Amino acid sequence: MSKRPAAFLDRDGTIMRDASYVRNPNDVELLPGAADAIRRLNDRGVPVIVITNQSGIARGWLTEADYETVRDRLNDLLAAEGAHVEATYMCPHHPDFTGPCDCRKPGTALYRQAIAEHDLDPTQSVFVGDRWRDVEPASVLGGLGIMLDVESTPAADLERAHTNSVPIARSLGEAIDKFFAVLPAPGHS
Numbered sequence: 001m002s003k004r005p006a007a008f009l010d011r012d013g014t015i016m017r018d019a020s021y022v023r024n025p026n027d028v029e030l031l032p033g034a035a036d037a038i039r040r041l042n043d044r045g046v047p048v049i050v051i052t053n054q055s056g057i058a059r060g061w062l063t064e065a066d067y068e069t070v071r072d073r074l075n076d077l078l079a080a081e082g083a084h085v086e087a088t089y090m091c092p093h094h095p096d097f098t099g100p101c102d103c104r105k106p107g108t109a110l111y112r113q114a115i116a117e118h119d120l121d122p123t124q125s126v127f128v129g130d131r132w133r134d135v136e137p138a139s140v141l142g143g144l145g146i147m148l149d150v151e152s153t154p155a156a157d158l159e160r161a162h163t164n165s166v167p168i169a170r171s172l173g174e175a176i177d178k179f180f181a182v183l184p185a186p187g188h189s
């Protein structure tokens, strides 16, 4: 079987509202259109891989167990909308608290793990998020980076996207539209 294109999505500020270091599952709120965008990826047979930095764990603000209940709540909310995430990968570190690591975005260790475990082709994949660090791995691994210009996007990150001629979308739905516009039809690779 040939390697598949995937959608590598950030979590906070991309799929769910970035309420900063969410530890309570009741605080999980889907962003408008996010479930619909993921369902369209599902319908097209593109696996959705969530890659998330959770430095709140290194800071002691939430536990891995808190993180897991939040992750499960998000997956439940998506399931209620008919949308499915293939896998979620998480970095619990922060250099100031736990020292350097390879998995914190823009590090690519979690992407490489997902690529190996799910037989993915990064060069046919899309990388979407509300921070520059979500998009930068596309330039290392190949593939299409799309920067979200949303409430949580820092101005400096948007500026880097402009400087690097990275496409910008106003929502996850718009980003997936841009991805589908360049994604080869199934059966052609």
Ligand SMILES: [Mg+2]
Pocket (backbone or CB within 6 Å): 010, 011, 012, 013, 014, 018, 129, 130, 131
């Ligand atoms: Mg984010």
Ligand SMILES: [Zn+2]
Pocket (backbone or CB within 6 Å): 091, 092, 093, 101, 102, 103, 104
């Ligand atoms: Zn890490």
